[in-house]
Amino acid sequence: MVKRSVLSRRVFTGISRRHLACLVQELAEPWLAGVEGRRHAARGGSRRRAAGAGARHQLVFIDRLTATLIHLRHDLPHAVLGLLYGVDRSTITLAIGEIRTLLAERGCAVPDRPGLRLRTLTDVFAYAQAEGVELRLDATEIQVRRPPAGRGGRRAFVSGKKKLNTMKATVIADQQGRTLWTDALRPGRMHDATAARNEGIGICFQHFRDVEVLLDDGYLGLRRDHPGRAVTPPRKGNKISPPEVLEARQRARHRHSSKRISVEHALADHKRWKQLIRWTHRRETLPATYQAIAGLLSDRATAA
Numbered sequence: 510m511v512k513r514s515v516l517s518r519r520v521f522t523g524i525s526r527r528h529l530a531c532l533v534q535e536l537a538e539p540w541l542a543g544v545e546g547r548r549h550a551a552r553g554g555s556r557r558r559a560a561g562a563g564a565r566h567q568l569v570f571i572d573r574l575t576a577t578l579i580h581l582r583h584d585l586p587h588a589v590l591g592l593l594y595g596v597d598r599s600t601i602t603l604a605i606g607e608i609r610t611l612l613a614e615r616g617c618a619v620p621d622r623p624g625l626r627l628r629t630l631t632d633v634f635a636y637a638q639a640e641g642v643e644l645r646l647d648a649t650e651i652q653v654r655r656p657p658a659g660r661g662g663r664r665a666f667v668s669g670k671k672k673l674n675t676m677k678a679t680v681i682a683d684q685q686g687r688t689l690w691t692d693a694l695r696p697g698r699m700h701d702a703t704a705a706r707n708e709g710i711g712i713c714f715q716h717f718r719d720v721e722v723l724l725d726d727g728y729l730g731l732r733r734d735h736p737g738r739a740v741t742p743p744r745k746g747n748k749i750s751p752p753e754v755l756e757a758r759q760r761a762r763h764r765h766s767s768k769r770i771s772v773e774h775a776l777a778d779h780k781r782w783k784q785l786i787r788w789t790h791r792r793e794t795l796p797a798t799y800q801a802i803a804g805l806l807s808d809r810a811t812a813a
Contacts, residue, residue, distance in 0.1 A: 511593045517575050523582035523782065528808060529575070536611050537570050543607065567596045573604035577612070580605055581802055584783040609794070612801035617689050618808050626804075630708050633681055633690045634717040644689070644722045645682045645772035648701040649779070650675040652787045653795065666792075668697035676792065678799050679704050680779070681722075686771035688779070691803045694796040701727040714738055723769045742766065778806055 519525055524532075549555070568576070576590050580601075587605070591598040616628035619636060627633050637644050655674045656663045668675040675697030681690045695704040705728065714720070714735045724731060724741045731739040742765040746755040779785050782802050788795050 513572060513575075513594075516579065516593065517571075521582070522575055522578035524578065524805060524809060528805075529578075531808075532574060533571055535615075536574065536608070539611055540570055540573075540607065543611075568594060568600055568604055573608050576601055577605045577608035578805075581609075581784055581798065581805075582782055584789075606794075609797050609801050612804060613797040615801075615804045617691075617804055619689075620683070620685075620687055627689055630681075630690060630692075630710060630713055631716075634713040634720050636689070637720045638717045641719075642683050643768075644720065645684070645769050646679065646705065646722050646724055646728070647769070647772045647776060648677050648679045648704060648727070649776045650677050650697050651785055651795065651799075653697075653792050654789060662696075665696040665698050671697070673697075676788070676795055677701070677704055679708065680772065680776060680803070682772040682775040684768070684771055686774040686778070688775050688803045688807045691800055694799060702730045705731065711735070723765065723772075725769065740765070775806075779803065 515521075517526060517529060522529060572594055576594060579585055580587070580590060587601040588598045590601045594601070614628075616626035616632075619625045619627060627636060633644070636642065650668055650671055652671070652673050653666060653676050656666065666674040666676065668677075676694045677697050677699060678694050679692040679701070680688060682688050692704065692708045695707065699707075710722075710731070711734065718738070721738050721740055722731075724739055726741060728739060728741055732741045742762040743758050745762070746758050750758075779799070779802060784798055785802060788798075
C-alpha cells in the first residue's frame with residue numbers, strides 16, 4: 510500500500526489538489542445517492558437498520574475518485590491500483606465504473622460562468638449565440654481493439670484515413686482552445702461530416718442563425734448546406750490560376766488555419782491522457798471515458 514496523500518498529487522491524478530477538493534464536494538452526494546438507490550433496489554424497500562450500521566466501504570469515496578483519475582491519466586491496470594490501495598481488483602473495477610459515469614455526466618465547464626456546464630450540442634450553440642463566441646469544430650480518432658471474428662459490423666470501425674480500427678470523437682472548442690463539448694463517439698469508418706450531422710448540428714444551425722463554426726476541408730458538405738455559418742477554408746487554386754489568385758487563396762487558408770488551430774490544441778491536450786492515445790478496453794466504455802476527461806480538462810482551462 511502507498512500513502513493515500515501521495516496518490517492524490519497532481520503527478521498521479523493529472524489535476525491539482527484544489528480541483529480534486531472541488532470534485533469531492535461536487536460528486537460525493539450524487540455518488541452516495543446512487544449507492545443508496547442500488548441498496549434500496551437490492552433490499553426491495555427501505556433500510557431496517559439505523560444509518561451508519563453495517564459493513565463499511567473498503568474504499569472510501571475520495572480514494573475511489575483518485576483511483577479513477579489515476580486510471581484515466583496513466584491507464585494503470587486495475588490489479589495494480591488494487592495493490593496500491595490495498596483492496597481487491599474487483600473493488601477497483603466497480604469504483605472506476607461508478608466514478609467514470611459521474612464524471613462523464615458533468616459536461617464541460619463554461620469560461621467565466623461558474624456553475625454553468627454544457628452537456629449537449631444545443632447548449633453549446635445557445636451559449637455561443639448569447640456570448641458571441643465563434644466555435645471551432647474538429648474530429649479525432651482513437652485506436653481501439655478489433656472486434657472478434659464472426660461479429661457483425663467489424664468493418665464499421667476500420668478508418669479509411671488511418672487504416673486501423675478506431676472510434677471518432679467530434680470536439681468543439683472556443684478561440685482559446687477550451688473544450689466546450691464532445692459527442693458520444695462514432696465508429697471510425699464514419700465520415701467527419703456525417704458524425705456531426707448525426708449529433709444534430711443541422712438543427713442547431715437552423716435554430717441559432719448567428720453562430721459561426723470554423724471547420725476544415727473535411728466538412729465541405731456542411732458548408733454547402735449552411736453557407737456563411739459553417740466556414741471552411743477557401744479551395745486551393747488550380748494550375749491555370751494566375752499567381753496573384755494562388756497567393757491570395759494561400760493567405761486566406763493560412764488565416765483560417767490560424768483561427769482554427771485552437772481546437773487542434775484542445776485535441777492535443779486530450780491525447781496527453783494515456784487512455785486516449787490507444788484504447789485497449791471495452792469499446793462501450795470509451796465514450797464515457799472521453800467525456801469524463803474532456804470535462805476535467807475544461808475545468809482546468811476555466812480555472813486557469
